[in-house]
Amino acid sequence: MSILDNDALALSDALKSKKLSAVELMQATLARVDAVNGDVNAIVSLRDGDDLFAEAKAADAAPREGWLHGIPIAIKDLANAKGLPTSQGSSLFAGQVAQKDDVMVARLRAAGALIIGKTNTPEFGLGSHTFNPVHGATHNPYDLSKSAGGSSGGAAAALATRMLCVADGSDMMGSLRNPAGWNNVYGMRPTWGSVPSEAEGDMFLHQLSTSGPMARSPADLAALLDVMTGADPHQPHGFSPKDTLPQLARALPRQRIGWLEDWQGAFPYADGIKDLSELALGQLGALGHDVEWISPGFEADDLWESWITLRSFSVAAGLRALYDDPIKRSHLKPAAIWEVERGLAMDAMTLQSASEVRSDWYRRTTELFEQVDVLALPSAQLWPFDVEMTFPRDIAGVQMDTYHRWMQVVIPASLLGLPVVNIPIGFGANGLPAGLQLIGRRGSDARLLQLAQVWHAATTWPQKHPPKILT
Template sequence: MDIIDMDALALSAAIDAKTVSAVEVMQATLTRIDAVNTDVNAIVSLRDRDELFAEAARADTEPRKGWLHGIPIAIKDLAKASGLPTSEGSPLFAGHIAAKDDLMVGRLRAEGALIIGKTNTPEFGLGSHTFNPVHGATRNPYDLGKSAGGSSGGAAAALATRMLCVADGSDMMGSLRNPAGWNNVYGMRPTWGTVPSEAEGDMFLHQLSTSGPMARSPTDLGALLDVMTGADPHQPHGFSPADTLPQLARDLPRQRIGWLEDWQGALPYADGIKELSELALGQLGALGHDVDWIAPGFEADDLWHSWITLRSFSVAAGLRALYDDPDKRDHLKPAAIWEVERGLAMDAMTLQHASEVRSDWFRRTTDLFEQVDVLALPSAQLWPFDVDMTYPTEIAGVQLDTYHRWMQVVIPASLLGLPVVNIPIGFGANGLPAGLQLIGRRGSDARLLQLAQVWHAATTWPQKHPPKILT
C-alpha cells in the first residue's frame, strides 16, 4: 500500500517500526499536495518545504513522542498554530502570525505531529460552505463544481484526497459532520467539554462549539480524540474521559437505533437523502442491531428558535469588537453582521426562554435514550451544492429563511452537546457522497465509535471509493 493511502494508525506503526521514515512520509504528503491541491484548495498557508523536511529528518532521529510522531497534520484555520497565520477566513486577520499554539494544537504537537499548514474554512467558520475572501473556495473532490461543506471543509477534502491521513476540525452547527458526509470520510463531534477550547474571555455561558477529530476510519478518530481530550485546569467545565481507542476492540452489544427520519415532516430533504439513509440503516440492522423509527416528541421550530437565539448570542459575543469598529465592520460578510445584530438586540428573557427550551429538549432526550441507545439523522438535508452558490435558499421546494436553515438537521445534538459520529453511507444517483449522524447520550463517545467501527469493517467506503481526481 502506498504511504499516502495508509490510515494514520497504520502509518504510525510503520514509522515506529522504521519500515518507513518521517522524511518519506513528508515527501509523499507534499507530492500529493502538489498533485491535487490546486484543484481542491483544501490546504492553505503551507509552510516552507525545506523547513518541513528538516523537521521530518529530526523526527527520524529523536525519541518517539507519541503515536502522531512524524505524521503531517494541517490545522483548521480557526485555531492558532505557533508561527503560522490564522486568518479565520477574514481579510481582517490575513497574514496574522500566531505567537503560540492553542491548547488543542499544542496537544497534537506534543504527541509528535508535524504541522505543515492550515486547512481552509469559511469566514469565522460561519456557514457550512468553505469559501472566504482570503483563500477562496474549497471544492468537493468528488465533483470540483460542488461545495466541500464546512466549516471543516478543507480538512474533509484533504482527507478524501489523501493530502492528510488525519485532521482536526470544529463543530458548532455540523462542521465536523456535514463536510465529512460530503467527502466520504468520518467526522466526530465529541461530548461537549471533553475537548477544551481556550481559557479566554467568558468561560461559562457559551457551550455550543467544540473541536473534534476527522479521519478515514473510526479507529483513527478514536486515537486522535484521545490526544485532544482532557480537562484544562484553567477552565471551569470539562472532564477527562477514559481513553477511547482501547475500547474499540471490545465486543459491542446489540444497539437499539432510533431513526428520527424527517422529524415527522418538519425537515425537508432533497431527493435521495432519506432513501440512502434508510438503506444504510437497513445495513446496520443486517449487522445485528435493532433499527426502528422513533418519534422525536418535540417541536422542530422550538428547537430551531432556541438554537438561533443562543447561536447569535455566542457569535455576537465573539465578533462584537469587530462590528463596533465601522472600518472593520465593512469587512464582515453579511452572515456575520446578521448574527451580531441579532445577538446585540436580544434581551435577557429571550435568552432565558431559549435556555428553557434547550433544557426541555434535554429532558426529552433523557426519555428517548431510555428507549434507544443511538439516534440517527442524515448529516445534511441535501447533496453538495454548486461551489459558486453562497448558500441554498430552498430544499425540495421549501423556501429557507436564513443562511443556515438548510443545516437544521444537525442542531438537535449541537444544542445539548451530545456526541455524534458521521459515518459515510455511500453515494446518490448523482455520484455525490452522503453521511449519517449517529447520536448518543452524553459520554457515550466510545460506544458510538464502536458502532462506527462495526459499520466501517463492513463497508470501508473511504477506502473503496476514493475521489476520481486521484485516478
C-alpha cells in the same frame, strides 16, 4: 497502492518499526499536495518544504513522542498554531501570525505531529460552505464544481484526497459532520467539554461549539480524540472520555438505533437523502442491531428558535469588537453582521426562554435514550451544491429563511452538546457522497465509535471509493 492510502495508525506503526521514515512520509505528502491541492484548495498557508523536511529528519532521529510522531497534519484555520497565519477566513486577519499554540494544537504537537500548514474554512467558521476572501473556496474532490461543506471543509477534502491521514475540525452547527458526509470520511463531534477551547473571555455561558477529530476510519478518530481530550485546569468545564481507542476492540452489545427520519415532516430532504439513509440503517440492522422509527416528541420550530437565539448570542459575543468598529464591520460578511445584530438586540429574558427550551429538549432526550441507545439523522439535508453559491435557497421546494436553515438537521445534538459520529454511507445517483449522524447520550463517545467501527469493518467506504481526482 500509495503509502498515503494507509490510515494514520498504520502509518504510525510503520514509522515506529522504521519500515517508513518521517522524511519519506513528508516527501509523499508534499508531492500529493502539489498534485491535487491546486484543484481542491483544501490546505492553505503551506509551510516551506525545506523547513518541513528538516523537521521530518529531526523526527526520524528523535525519541518517539507519541503515536502521531512524524505524521504530517494541517490545522483548521480557526485555531492558532505557533508561527503560522490564522486568518479565520477574514481579510481582517490575513497574514496574522500566531504567537502560541491553542491548547488542542499543543496536544497534537506533544504527540509528535508535524504541522505543515492550515486547512481552509469559511469566514469565522460561519456557514457550512467553505469559502472566504482570503483563500477562496474549497472544492469537493468528488465533483470540483460542488461545495466541500464546512466549516471543516478544507480538512474533509484534504482527508478524502489523502493529503492528510487525520485532521482536526470544529463543530457548532454540523461543521464536523456535514463536510465529513460530503467527502466520504468520518467526522466526530465529541461530548461538549471533552476537548477544551481557550481560557479566554467568558468561559461559562457559551456551550455550543467544540473541536473534534476527522479521519478515514473510526480507529483513527478514536486515537486522535484521545490526544485532543482532557480537562484544562485553567477552565471550569471538562469531560474526559479516557482511553477511547482500546475500547474499540471490545465486543459491542446489540444497539437500539432510533431513526428520527425527517422529524415528522419538519425537515425537507433532497431526493435520495432519506432513501440512502434508510439503506444504511438497514445495513446496520443486518449487522445485528435493532433499528426502529422513533418520534422525537418535540417541536422542531421550538428547537430552531432556541438554537438561533443562543447561536446569535454566542457569535455576537465573539465578533462584537469587530462590529463596533465601522471600518472593520465593512469587512464582515453579511451572515456575520446578521448574527451580531440579532445577538445585540436580545434581552435577558429572550435568552432565558431559549435556555428553557434547550432544557426541555434535554429532558426529552433522557426519555428517548431510555428507549434507544443511539439516535440517527442524515448529516445534511441535501447533496453538495454548486461551489459558486453562497448557500442553498431551497430544499425540495421549501424556501430557506436564513443562511443556515438548510442545516437544521444537525441542531438537535448541537443544542445539547451530545456526541455525534458521522459515518459515510455511500453515494447518490448523482455520484456524490452522503453521511449519517449517529447521536449518543452525553459521555457515550466510545460506544458511538464502537458502532462506527462495526460499520466501517463492513463497508470501508473511504477506502473503496476514493475521489476520481486521485486516479
